[in-house]
Amino acid sequence: MPILAPIGRVFLAFLEATGRLGRFAITGVSHCARPPFFPRLIGHQMVEIGYYSLPVVGLTAIFTGMVLALQSYTGFARFNAESAIAAVVVLSITRELGPVLAGLMVAGRIGAAMAAEIGTMRVTEQIDALTTLSTNPFKYLVAPRLIAGTLMLPCLVVVADIIGVFGGYLISVYKLGFNPNTYLKLTWDFLEPLDVISGLVKASVFGFLVALMGCYHGYHSKGGAQGVGLATTNAVVSASILILAFNYIITTLFFGT
Amino acid sequence: MTIGTPKIALRNLHKRFGEKRVLTGVDMDVAAGESIVVIGGSGSGKSVLIKNIMGLLQPDEGSIRIDGEEVVGMGTSERERVMRKFGMLFQGAGLFDSLPVWENVAFGLIQAQGMARDEAKTIAHEKMAQVGLGEEIGVLSPAELSGGMKKRVGLARAIAMEPEIIFFDEPTTGLDPIMGDIINELIIDCVKELGATALTITHDMASARKIGDRIAMLFGGKIIWDGPVAEIERANNPYVEQFINGLAEGPIEAATA
Ligand SMILES: Nc1ncnc2c1ncn2[C@@H]1O[C@H](COP(=O)(O)OP(=O)(O)O)[C@@H](O)[C@H]1O
Numbered sequence: 482m483p484i485l486a487p488i489g490r491v492f493l494a495f496l497e498a499t500g501r502l503g504r505f506a507i508t509g510v511s512h513c514a515r516p517p518f519f520p521r522l523i524g525h526q527m528v529e530i531g532y533y534s535l536p537v538v539g540l541t542a543i544f545t546g547m548v549l550a551l552q553s554y555t556g557f558a559r560f561n562a563e564s565a566i567a568a569v570v571v572l573s574i575t576r577e578l579g580p581v582l583a584g585l586m587v588a589g590r591i592g593a594a595m596a597a598e599i600g601t602m603r604v605t606e607q608i609d610a611l612t613t614l615s616t617n618p619f620k621y622l623v624a625p626r627l628i629a630g631t632l633m634l635p636c637l638v639v640v641a642d643i644i645g646v647f648g649g650y651l652i653s654v655y656k657l658g659f660n661p662n663t664y665l666k667l668t669w670d671f672l673e674p675l676d677v678i679s680g681l682v683k684a685s686v687f688g689f690l691v692a693l694m695g696c697y698h699g700y701h702s703k704g705g706a707q708g709v710g711l712a713t714t715n716a717v718v719s720a721s722i723l724i725l726a727f728n729y730i731i732t733t734l735f736f737g738t
Numbered sequence: 739m740t741i742g743t744p745k746i747a748l749r750n751l752h753k754r755f756g757e758k759r760v761l762t763g764v765d766m767d768v769a770a771g772e773s774i775v776v777i778g779g780s781g782s783g784k785s786v787l788i789k790n791i792m793g794l795l796q797p798d799e800g801s802i803r804i805d806g807e808e809v810v811g812m813g814t815s816e817r818e819r820v821m822r823k824f825g826m827l828f829q830g831a832g833l834f835d836s837l838p839v840w841e842n843v844a845f846g847l848i849q850a851q852g853m854a855r856d857e858a859k860t861i862a863h864e865k866m867a868q869v870g871l872g873e874e875i876g877v878l879s880p881a882e883l884s885g886g887m888k889k890r891v892g893l894a895r896a897i898a899m900e901p902e903i904i905f906f907d908e909p910t911t912g913l914d915p916i917m918g919d920i921i922n923e924l925i926i927d928c929v930k931e932l933g934a935t936a937l938t939i940t941h942d943m944a945s946a947r948k949i950g951d952r953i954a955m956l957f958g959g960k961i962i963w964d965g966p967v968a969e970i971e972r973a974n975n976p977y978v979e980q981f982i983n984g985l986a987e988g989p990i991e992a993a994t995a
Pocket residue numbers: 755760778779780781782783784785786787
């Protein structure tokens with residue numbers, strides 16, 4: 482009995498937190514669908530998420546593609562190395578690493594920034610001020626970020642896919658001495674539409690999750706600067722874990738038996 | 739004295755956070771056109787009281803009537819209609835730091851009333867002039883303003899939509915005495931000009947005497963004294979006497995204040 486009570490308490494707290502997050506998400510999504518819309522704010526967030534994340538996502542992708550080619554060469558050198566490497570690089574990048582790594586980088590960059598900005602607005606009463614000026618904070622703050630996150634991460638992942646494959650190409654051609662045309666043809670032959678589509682669906686979900694966690698933790702932050710710092714950390718950690726969990730779930734849905 | 743429906747009527751208002759009981763049965767009437775000041779120590783629940791009346795927090799128990807209309811448990815769209823009667827000057831001004839000063843003042847006009855930006859800007863400049871700010875201040879960011887200027891901008895924003903009821907949360911806290919007095923004068927002028935009902939909370943007795951027609955004291959989650967400004971010296975209440983004379987010795991223990 483004395484062991485069960487604390488477990489029960491933790492479980493109930495978990496259920497309560499999940500319920501609160503679920504309600505927050507539903508309210509946020511419902512405001513995405515109902516006017517008035519704020520195109521200026523959506524545009525601003527899209528630039529912030531899409532454009533300014535390009536360098537960080539591009540660098541992540543190129544090094545990942547390069548290291549994939551290098552590592553697979555060590556493993557496949559004795560077999561049909563050329564075609565194996567092209568396949569490993571393009572499939573890993575489009576299906577898994579493109580969306581997951583872009584998601585994680587954006588969680589660190591954007592999720593943290595959202596939590597810090599909205600959290601500061603909360604503790605300095607700017608969110609209360611919005612409400613008193615007859616502007617729903619879900620409509621003004623949350624919905625534009627959810628929309629921008631969901632739309633822009635797939636765009637980033639398209640770029641990451643291309644740069645990642647290019648990274649593998651660089652290593653294969655200039656370091657391993659493969660024929661460039663054969664490598665590209667093999668890459669193209671291995672690639673199925675579903676690989677890219679599943680990656681883009683993942684990216685959409687991850688973009689939504691990053692924005693949701695940033696907004697949720699910022700919105701509920703309290704207690705001054707320390708509270709905002711905590712909200713920022715929680716936004717990044719929870720978004721990263723959710724990205725990895727949903728990556729598994731979506732992979733199962735697309736490719737599971 | 740209160741003839742007709744009071745503008746604000748509170749009955750048996752309760753609010754607690756977890757185990758912490760902040761309001762434990764507040765009863766108060768504010769007549770139309772009256773300026774009431776609620777005094778009380780730091781942490782006594784003054785801000786919580788205002789936020790309940792405005793609908794930023796939901797009371798656990800009790801009734802709040804605005805113009806005779808019960809607002810506790812009201813739906814979102816009804817609530818927004820009532821919210822349009824309110825204006826508020828927040829303790830830290832609560833200015834949107836992502837927007838320039840003039841857009842802060844014009845925010846409600848543009849977002850809630852759908853006014854064109856040019857027209858709203860003209861009105862914003864009028865309101866800014868009313869609180870002694872020139873047009874050149876309009877393009878600055880709130881971060882560039884001093885504490886007194888922020889309060890002025892907050893005041894201009896609060897009166898921009900010509901509310902029927904204005905709330906002032908510690909308008910003079912954090913200002914030097916001279917700037918505090920300037921803000922007091924501005925508040926009196928603005929309220930008179932609008933013919934609005936005003937509810938101010940403060941622990942600054944000089945400000946309370948100057949702004950208020952009536953003073954109420956919040957202690958232990960209840961209104962323990964309520965009367966015209968002139969009578970507070972003869973309140974014959976040990977709590978009120980201790981507070982208005984700023985004495986360490988008395989029935990109010992420092993630990994609870
Ligand atoms: N959102 C909240 N969650 C938990 N506690 C709160 C919240 N808002 C206020 N409190 C607590 O209620 C008490 C009264 O706060 P407040 O009304 O801000 O005091 P003041 O009279 O100084 O304005 C404080 O102890 C504060 O910690």
